[in-house]
Amino acid sequence: MMENLIKEIVAIDGIFSCYVIDHEGEIVGYDGGSELDESVISATIASISKELSTQMSIRDDFSITVLAGNKNLFIVTKKNFILAVFTDPEIDTGKIKFELRKGAKAISEEL
Amino acid sequence: MSEEGLRPDVNSLDVLISLADLYVENGLFEEAKDLLRTAIKENSEIIKPYSKLSKIYISQGEEEEAFLILKEALDLSPEDEEINRLIGSLKTVKPSMPEEKKEETGVVGEEEKTKETEKVGKEKESETKKEPRLIASKPAKSSGQILNSLLKIKGVIGAIVVDDIGALIDARLELPIEQESTGAIISSIYDKIRYSAADLNIGTVNKVFFELPGGNIIVLGSESLRFIVLTTKNVLLGGLEDVVMEAFYKTIEVLGIE
Numbered sequence: 001m002m003e004n005l006i007k008e009i010v011a012i013d014g015i016f017s018c019y020v021i022d023h024e025g026e027i028v029g030y031d032g033g034s035e036l037d038e039s040v041i042s043a044t045i046a047s048i049s050k051e052l053s054t055q056m057s058i059r060d061d062f063s064i065t066v067l068a069g070n071k072n073l074f075i076v077t078k079k080n081f082i083l084a085v086f087t088d089p090e091i092d093t094g095k096i097k098f099e100l101r102k103g104a105k106a107i108s109e110e111l
Numbered sequence: 112m113s114e115e116g117l118r119p120d121v122n123s124l125d126v127l128i129s130l131a132d133l134y135v136e137n138g139l140f141e142e143a144k145d146l147l148r149t150a151i152k153e154n155s156e157i158i159k160p161y162s163k164l165s166k167i168y169i170s171q172g173e174e175e176e177a178f179l180i181l182k183e184a185l186d187l188s189p190e191d192e193e194i195n196r197l198i199g200s201l202k203t204v205k206p207s208m209p210e211e212k213k214e215e216t217g218v219v220g221e222e223e224k225t226k227e228t229e230k231v232g233k234e235k236e237s238e239t240k241k242e243p244r245l246i247a248s249k250p251a252k253s254s255g256q257i258l259n260s261l262l263k264i265k266g267v268i269g270a271i272v273v274d275d276i277g278a279l280i281d282a283r284l285e286l287p288i289e290q291e292s293t294g295a296i297i298s299s300i301y302d303k304i305r306y307s308a309a310d311l312n313i314g315t316v317n318k319v320f321f322e323l324p325g326g327n328i329i330v331l332g333s334e335s336l337r338f339i340v341l342t343t344k345n346v347l348l349g350g351l352e353d354v355v356m357e358a359f360y361k362t363i364e365v366l367g368i369e
Binding site: 035036040041044045047048051052055056058060061062063064065066067068069070071072073086089093094 | 296299300303304307308310311312313314315316317318319320321322323324348349
């Protein structure tokens with residue numbers, strides 16, 4: 001189930017929250033704490049993903065890793081959905097990418 | 112920017128050299144240089160693109176750059192008449208003092224460092240040159256030198272520096288893509304992420320990595336500068352992070368930006 005898949009991702013050490021969003025910015029599922037409104041977060045993430053795919057004419061899957069001062073943001077854009085996680089800035093980015101690849105594959109199958 | 116792609120599909124030496132000649136005839140020197148650098152990367156044992164590239168630099172009065180290229184060619188073929196003639200024609204660079212000149216350029220490849228110790232096989236030398244390291248004993252003199260040194264790293268196929276509004280400052284590309292528009296597009300996406308960071312409460316954005324179907328992009332930014340590095344798809348971005356950071360800070364330094 002989607003809920004369980006998201007919970008598994010959030011259970012990974014260093015991941016604060018996880019969002020599965022459609023390309024219009026609607027939340028499909030999420031877990032983890034955030035001080036912000038989750039609809040603002042999902043809309044912003046979808047908007048970043050759309051900006052990249054539109055400006056660079058990308059139709060296939062792609063990913064964006066944003067390393068920032070307070071948190072890191074990982075976005076995996078698939079054909080039917082966007083998977084995004086916020087993490088500790090000190091986290092091993094390679095490990096997170098690997099886990100997100102696995103998670104995105106499982107979510108694809110679920111959807 | 113081509114659709115989903117950052118890779119060129121023209122790797123033939125003859126095609127690259129012919130195109131470069133055409134660019135030179137039409138005064139498109141930067142484009143010609145980019146093609147010749149690709150030709151050298153793809154055919155590092157063939158002398159012709161080295162001599163062509165050095166001639167462009169000489170014609171533009173950039174003898175230090177020309178000398179570094181000619182020195183690489185001379186190591187491959189010490190008896191090559193044209194290379195020796197071109198080195199002899201340099202007015203401001205003394206061929207008898209290569210180490211001094213290399214230090215002045217500030218960006219010294221691992222290849223040169225290796226040569227200082229002992230001679231090694233050409234294959235090994237070529238591999239060493241492409242390790243992701245940017246060694247500088249003294250500050251580089253220009254952003255172009257810094258970008259050139261990045262292009263020597265295996266998997267790096269382009270580097271672009273733009274200002275905060277996306278206007279081109281400098282670029283070195285091994286791809287047949289338009290450098291101004293590519294820089295502006297990537298810069299605008301980076302800015303979108305930077306401004307979105309406030310909505311997402313993630314703090315100041317330091318670096319952004321894009322892993323796209325046709326290749327990867329690393330973007331580092333300051334208030335007034337965007338430093339963009341394009342790589343092939345198979346490159347591990349984590350392995351390049353330090354060297355790109357170093358190049359970014361050096362660029363800020365040579366451009367005199369706070």
